[in-house]
Amino acid sequence: MSSRLHGSARTTLAIRQAIQASDERLSVLAERYGINQKTVAKWKKRTEVADLPTGPKELRSTTLSAEEEAIIIAFRRHTLLPLDDCLYALRATIPNLTRSALHRCLQRHGVSRLPSADQGAPATRTSLKRGECALGQFHLGITEVRAKEGVLYLFMAVDRTSKFVFARFLRNCDEESALYFLDLLVAVVPFRIEVVHSDATLRSCGLPGSSAGSADGLLADTFAAQCRKHGIDYRPTESAERKNGVFDEATVERCRSDNHQHLEDQLAGFISAHNFQRRLKTLGGLTPHQFIERIRRQEDQRA
Template identity: 55%
Template sequence: MGQVRHGSATTTHAVRAAIQRSQASLAQLSRELGINPKTVAKWRKRATVEDMKTGPSEPRSTVLTEAEEAAVVAFRRHTLLPLDDCLYALQPSIPHLTRSALHRCLQRHGISRLPDVEGDKPKRQKFKRYPIGFFHIDIAEVQTGEGKLFLFVGIDRTSKFAVAQLVATADRKTAWEFLQHLLEAVPYQVHTVLTDNVLCREELAA
């Protein structure tokens, strides 16, 4: 298979190898090969004839902030909901989130596909069936380069309708605000809310 060069390349692998083997001066090689002396110097310093990768070493979203991307990842891992369900639940908190941006984010973190729950795995225990409107609330920690955030997540055990909200602190005030947000966001009656989290449990009991 022939060499594939990027669009702005002025040398081939053979020319680069010749530069690295040659004892001639930069000026002489530049004249003989008809290329810029800086190009000759660049390839003489390198130990390979391959082009270096361009672009950021760690790809990041051009749409999402670091905190928003971390929230998306935490939500997906916490709920294991399909792509469109994640999008619907996260858009109120991240209005500029698009389906394509969400998909690329999940791909970057290796979670674009949900884990297989069938095959040779043991059968899961069947849980009690609940009527629609039975929500469970939890809090997931979101680690970013600037510190720790908290993602409140509420999900209906039957319909899988989910609501999420990213906050800087997790306390009784933000727990109460999320509970109000959940009740306003759900398009049907919420009759039961359960949680294993102490903060949320205190607000439900208040």
């Protein structure tokens, strides 16, 4: 057999097979193979001869709470930022977060690798080409977060170029909430929104008129009409289902918090720190706000 033994093993695979096949007493087998009777009894009870895996049976962080892990996964999923940029952005919200803890968290949830460019990942730039207006390409997604007081829905929009983030916790995941969030997004974003890409999480939350597999339901028509009202091009996509299927499991993971207000306060702190304080390698060491201001100055100079 090709199975490897752990370093402290006192028995070989052949000895274990002989113990399991023998009807002799424990003391006889223990004396024959020079091992403890408890070791003999252990292998007699087992049906296999391979060592059992060590460590916890359920993988979880010893430093991060379930709530903090859900925030990390939601942020990574919606922003698609590299590991170090995620670390810089999230430390304001999760002070005890280390690079190794962040990497292990992303690995546990299957989002440690970003999709390549040919898989639909947004292009990363530190500046814009002359004559090109890349700001205003927003990706919109929804994450379900469970707290002790009940379920909240995290609506998050991320600009693909500047990494500017806008998010709100809403009580319901329906047509009215989606339209309300869109209106808030238009009012808050400091530049013109050109395109809104919405992934399959818009339908997975049970929005009315949006059956699985159909992107042309009542919600899609209503949401598109509201986008046109604001002069926005609406483009639904299946990218969320394709990029990471395990994210659906992460979105419904139970996050334990004292109350909804705690979650909302934590989200507000994260958004403020990310947009105005955290410097990102993706943006050439600038914060999203500084990057937007630089693009504005470039446009003014060209004008």
